[in-house]
Amino acid sequence: MTRISNNNKSRQGQVRALVLTGYGLNCDYETDYSLRLAGAQSRRAHINEIIARAKKGLSDYHILVFGGGFSWADDHGAGVLMATKLRHQLGDQIKQFIEDGRLVIGICNGFQCLVNMGLLPGFDNVYEERRVALTFNDSGNFIDAWVKLRVNQNSHCIFTKGIKTMDLPVRHGEGKIVADDDTISALFSNNQVAMQYADESGDQANGAWPFNPNGSIKDIAGICDKSGRIFGLMPHPEAFNHYTNHPGWTRKKEELRRQGKTIETEQGEGIRIFKNAVDYIRATVMEI
Numbered sequence: 001m002t003r004i005s006n007n008n009k010s011r012q013g014q015v016r017a018l019v020l021t022g023y024g025l026n027c028d029y030e031t032d033y034s035l036r037l038a039g040a041q042s043r044r045a046h047i048n049e050i051i052a053r054a055k056k057g058l059s060d061y062h063i064l065v066f067g068g069g070f071s072w073a074d075d076h077g078a079g080v081l082m083a084t085k086l087r088h089q090l091g092d093q094i095k096q097f098i099e100d101g102r103l104v105i106g107i108c109n110g111f112q113c114l115v116n117m118g119l120l121p122g123f124d125n126v127y128e129e130r131r132v133a134l135t136f137n138d139s140g141n142f143i144d145a146w147v148k149l150r151v152n153q154n155s156h157c158i159f160t161k162g163i164k165t166m167d168l169p170v171r172h173g174e175g176k177i178v179a180d181d182d183t184i185s186a187l188f189s190n191n192q193v194a195m196q197y198a199d200e201s202g203d204q205a206n207g208a209w210p211f212n213p214n215g216s217i218k219d220i221a222g223i224c225d226k227s228g229r230i231f232g233l234m235p236h237p238e239a240f241n242h243y244t245n246h247p248g249w250t251r252k253k254e255e256l257r258r259q260g261k262t263i264e265t266e267q268g269e270g271i272r273i274f275k276n277a278v279d280y281i282r283a284t285v286m287e288i
Helices: 028-037 047-052 080-099 109-117 181-189 249-258 271-284
Strands: 016-021 041-046 063-066 103-107 133-135 143-151 165-172 176-178 193-198 220-224 230-233
Touching (some): 016 047, 047 080, 080 103, 109 230, 193 230
Parallel strands (some): 016 063, 103 230
């Protein structure tokens, strides 16, 4: 069982999440809100603030979020400059954060950053080697749409436990996952492919547009490291924090009304990903 020590007894019992912001990241408010709905004590902080207090490290937090946006305007490639800055300024602290058994999630631009840093796929617990790239969509255009996802039930991913399929929005210009054949094979054999794009029935998209929105190899939408504690995905779970975020919410509400039913919860499906993280920390960390 992982032990994360904290001498501040007044904060015991609180699952604390840190959402990075600044330099063009623009999904921090939604992500912070989603984590709070999931039961975490969440805090938004500018990257420079975390660097300035680097000696203290990230020890105050249990969940670290690399959120979506357009860090450094995607100059030199999406997530590249963000990865470079964090690797050189906070690399040791992030490595310690991972070794302490805590959770890391990268969403969209954050996912791009994680693969550029080498935190994913993290084969053999090596978190400095870049093995995967996220490149331009096959369409050559930015895409903003809703997609259906199927979840690998054999994956160790903490964030996707208990989820079979879900709808989430994508909004990116560089979301196509590419890697050499050996890397792709290893991702699947290790069950590190946590999510794939699916068709309307929940079956694998098999590259078909628009179900696979970017041409990602083998329809890969999200991957984790072998421990399941580091997770990156292109779709935005924080953007489905309320059931009315979904474009089909009125149809679903009317269908339920005709069956004499009502919406069971106002929370959107995306909150399940964050709640899994919060529940994991509560269940496995002895001191928080």
